[in-house]
Amino acid sequence: MRPLPDSTIRILVCKALDRDFDKNWSDWAVEMLMSGFDTEHLVILAGMREPFDYFEMQTLTTKALHELGLDFSDKRQAVENYVTYLIQTCLGGKLESVKVLAELRDLYLELDYDKALQQFYFLYYAKTDLMIEEVQWYIDGVDRNNIDETIKNYFTEWLKVKSHAKQK
Structure with missing residues (x-):
């Protein structure tokens, strides 16, 4: 299995703590794509730009993380x-x-x-x-x-x- 970019740990804590969405999310998605991870919602997330709609980003990030098998529930x-x-x-x-x-x-x-x-x-x-x-x-x-x-x-x-x- 490919190693995840280091920024993934920060992204998971941001999601677990329900922090506001910022440019780091789309930057992370780009980094993931460049590392060889490719999912439908990750591609969409990589193209997102500010200002972010909280509800849209909530759904999108949850789907992208689930597609990647990344758990943020704990x-x-x-x-x-x-x-x-x-x-x-x-x-x-x-x-x-x-x-x-x-x-x-x-x-x-x-x-x-x-x-x-x-x-x-x-x-x-x-x-x-x-x-x-x-x-x-x-x-x-x-x-x-x-x-x-x-x-x-x-x-x-x-x-x-x-x-x-x-x-x-």
Whole structure:
């Protein structure tokens, strides 16, 4: 089976969280077509342009995802997969930690202060405070000397815990 484009993980979390539709959907559809995936509704989606009609896009994206056999029904799993993807991308050196933390902070707020994402929120504010100030008040014992290591360690631990949970 062909590998899915990386943007698919973001698309699935957007669908699972019922986010508004934007240009990313048609860009993803084009990327999917270029990767060799070809379905009726994916072709239509690739041709869509703003402004998007919410109801039309809701139906179209659902059909395209179903044709591809992509499941977005488990919101918790979609979020977990997205968080894992962001962390792996950061640890792989493709995204800055502060950008990943900003995305995870927004996700934490969007999900009504989901406890599983709370530490990312604290890490984001600790990191951004330490970028301009000498101290931060979010995490005890964290300063400019160890913030990046603290973030990396938390990211690594997240991956380890999620990987271990999937093995059970």
